[in-house]
Amino acid sequence: MKRRSTHILLATMLTLMLCVIFTNCKDDNDDVLIGNWVQMRDMFPLEERGGAVCFQIGETAYIGTGVNTYRTDVGDYFRNFASVTPDGNGGITWSSNWEGKGNEGISSMPDAAMARYGAVGFALNGKGYVGLGYTGEDCLRDFWEFDPAGTPSADQYTSTMEQMRNDEARANVGTAATGRWSRIADFPGKECRHAVAFVVHSNTTGKDYAYVGTGEDGILNLDSTFYRFDGEKWEEAPACSASRSKATSFVMNIDGIDYAYLYGGVGRDDVLCRLERFNADTETWEDCSMGKDSANIALAGATSFVLPDRQKAYVTTGGAGYAGNSTWEYDPLENSWTQKTFFEGPVRCYANSFVFQQPDIETGELKYVPYLTLGGSSSYINKNWGGRFFDDVWYFEPSQDYDEHD
Secondary structure (H helix, E strand, O other), X not given: OEOOOOOOEOOOHHHHHHXXXXXXXXXXXXXXXXXXXEEEEXXXXXXXXXXXXXXXXXXXXXXXXXXXXXXXXXOOEOOOEEEEEEOOOOOEEEOOOOOOOOOEEEOOOOHHHOOOEOOEEEXXXXXXXXXXOEOOOOEEOOEEEEEOOOOOOXXXXXXXHHHHHHOOOXXXXXXXXXXXXXXXOOOOOOOEEXXXXXXXXXXXXXXXXXXXXXXXXXXXXXXOOEEEEOOOOEEEEOOOOOOEXXXXXXXXXXXXXXXXXXXXXXXXXXXXXXXXXXXXXXXXXXXXXXXXXXXXXXXXXXXXXEEOOOOEEEEEOOEOOOXXXXXEEEEOOOOEXXXXXXXXXXXXXXXXXXXXXXXXXXXXXXXXEXXXXXXXXXXXOOOOOOOOEOOEEEEEEOOOOOOOOO
């Protein structure tokens, strides 16, 4: 695929022009881009949405919350969840199947949790956590713990059954909803939305910790503070250097040390190109923004994932004041960026991604496969406007040539 060929589906002419301008900031428009996005037949089994959260426990990814400002007949903000696992043959299996082929589902968050979008989610010590976000009226600071082995309480079961009745076409969760939600201590920082969360292992203490920080409040004040969570209590942690919201984060292990990377987002004056790295052992931040080509990647509302077998991270979709489709590969050893083939689906922000180990079709060897789903076509979401929302699912082959026919 040539760089001049953006392959943007269902985008407005304005977005197309902006994406072309953004991607043509490289110095050679004839470079061939490698990587292939493939759309799957599977679709997210609940309502289309953007700004959802995703956390992964082992080989199960849980995706829920979010917003769809076009679905006013069933409510714009969501608290329901679906889970997905690899099927061992290169495909995936959703816990809740809108075609009626399955009857298992994941318990919705209880009514007390309030439906929201722009929240954060992470997995720690075999449990999932969801907190912060925006209800359409207020930013939040509550946090909820999900135990996948627990039994739903009465109010959670009622919430799940009400969701079934309200969603006639989808969410066939039956009576087999699993997992128990319980409220934990509130986030000690400010109420906010569009924060980030990451989990790292500290060799210093021998424990895993979640870090939650940045974000914006209801009047768009930005933050740089972080707090550490060990599964029981919150403690203040070192702040990053740049206040921001709508950033993305990913974790990579280098020479036995976990590093969390914080990239992009909306800063005080503009969308950021800034890359910061957090050392889990020393709890210190350092600026890595001088990496090769990093000055050309200004993204907010993007999603990111890591492929351990390649020792590379990937940042995709999002945009600089618009919804985009760029895909970039980051090499932490070289501190360098390489542009990959554009995401082939509709341009979007606020998508979700997860990674499973799947057998290679040709060799049968296990490899890491990234998946992307959900998102919205606008970088700006409010009650009256949010663009189009998606429930499609894609996977990415970073070393394959682009194929427009798959």
